[in-house]
Amino acid sequence: MTRARTGAVMTSEDSASAAAHIPVMLEESLHGLNVRADGTYLDGTFGRGGHARALLARLGPSGRLLLLDRDPAAVAVARTEFGGDSRVAIRHGSFADLADWEMTQPGLDGVLLDLGVSSPQFDDSTRGFSFQGDAPLDMRMDQTHGESAAGFLARASETEIADVLWRFGEERHSRRIAKAIVERRREAPIARTGELAELIARTIGRRSDGKNPATRSFQALRIEVNHELDALHSGLQGALARLRPGGRLAVISFHSLEDRIVKHLIRAESQQPPALRHGLPPPPPVALRLTPVGPAQFPSSAEIAANPRARSAVLRVAERLA
Numbered sequence: 560m561t562r563a564r565t566g567a568v569m570t571s572e573d574s575a576s577a578a579a580h581i582p583v584m585l586e587e588s589l590h591g592l593n594v595r596a597d598g599t600y601l602d603g604t605f606g607r608g609g610h611a612r613a614l615l616a617r618l619g620p621s622g623r624l625l626l627l628d629r630d631p632a633a634v635a636v637a638r639t640e641f642g643g644d645s646r647v648a649i650r651h652g653s654f655a656d657l658a659d660w661e662m663t664q665p666g667l668d669g670v671l672l673d674l675g676v677s678s679p680q681f682d683d684s685t686r687g688f689s690f691q692g693d694a695p696l697d698m699r700m701d702q703t704h705g706e707s708a709a710g711f712l713a714r715a716s717e718t719e720i721a722d723v724l725w726r727f728g729e730e731r732h733s734r735r736i737a738k739a740i741v742e743r744r745r746e747a748p749i750a751r752t753g754e755l756a757e758l759i760a761r762t763i764g765r766r767s768d769g770k771n772p773a774t775r776s777f778q779a780l781r782i783e784v785n786h787e788l789d790a791l792h793s794g795l796q797g798a799l800a801r802l803r804p805g806g807r808l809a810v811i812s813f814h815s816l817e818d819r820i821v822k823h824l825i826r827a828e829s830q831q832p833p834a835l836r837h838g839l840p841p842p843p844p845v846a847l848r849l850t851p852v853g854p855a856q857f858p859s860s861a862e863i864a865a866n867p868r869a870r871s872a873v874l875r876v877a878e879r880l881a
């Protein structure tokens with residue numbers, strides 16, 4: 560599997576390699592986790608198991624690997640491949656709730672989050688993530704509940720739609736697109752990806768960089784429909800709550816909005832608050848520190864050449880302090 564990332568733009572070059580399975584920054588992220596053979600690790604974004612498989616290979620008989628994915632199809636793959644391994648526990652759900660999973664309560668030595676959607680999700684024509692082709696406009700990673708992209712576009716006000724396109728897609732034509740959507744839905748609901756892609760292309764014309772004019776809007780709708788940034792906030796808090804002293808957090812993100820959240824959390828938790836005035840209780844201790852591998856890592860040019868979808872990846876690693 561290769562993957563489509565929050566901010567990665569899918570091109571024909573990418574889709575040519577879509578059938579392959581290429582986990583992004585595999586060695587760097589496992590190195591960052593500092594995997595101990597007897598440790599307990601959580602992969603909150605199983606996908607098709609590229610990272611999980613490599614992590615499990617580094618664990619001994621007393622190691623534990625907890626696997627989560629919000630997509631039932633990914634969980635089914637995890638159960639088929641790892642269900643018989645007594646070191647592995649698997650759960651369907653969002654990493655936003657990782658601290659509620661009783662398996663995490665004894666504490667974790669590492670948490671890996673590899674954000675975005677997977678290629679199987681992106682390339683499955685029934686899921687509605689791609690503007691290429693024509694499919695129901697769904698975009699939910701977990702189709703068992705929540706509102707689809709079509710539902711959002713049918714319900715939201717013009718201002719709400721424009722805000723989403725601007726905030727999550729940095730689409731500078733957000734207002735024009737939102738207006739066109741609201742005008743169109745007066746005639747009939749927008750139910751299919753092809754319809755939406757065509758409407759956007761007709762409204763804003765070609766992009767100067769040659770990319771599909773619907774790229775930014777589709778990305779924005781996906782982030783909105785899956786509440787991706789809220790989930791990331793909660794997942795990071797959950798990881799902080801469950802990491803043991805010395806435990807590592809490794810997050811691979813592909814979009815500046817996600818990376819900013821990760822960077823700010825690490826920075827905020829790594830800094831000692833200013834000293835309070837005499838007589839007041841001492842400030843809470845610092846929870847995280849940056850590891851010696853530095854604040855951010857990027858894929859090598861060789862990895863990007865082999866897997867163009869890796870090109871926007873950013874890996875950040877932090878260690879829980881006592």
Ligand SMILES: C[S@@+](CC[C@H](N)C(=O)[O-])C[C@H]1O[C@@H](n2cnc3c(N)ncnc32)[C@H](O)[C@@H]1O
Nearest residue numbers: 582604606607608609610628629630653654673
């Ligand atoms: C980029 S893929 C992960 C690929 C995986 N590391 C591999 O090597 O196969 C991202 C996966 O995370 C899942 N995902 C995204 N947000 C999630 C969340 N909040 N909770 C759980 N899973 C999530 C998606 O359903 C998708 O399967």
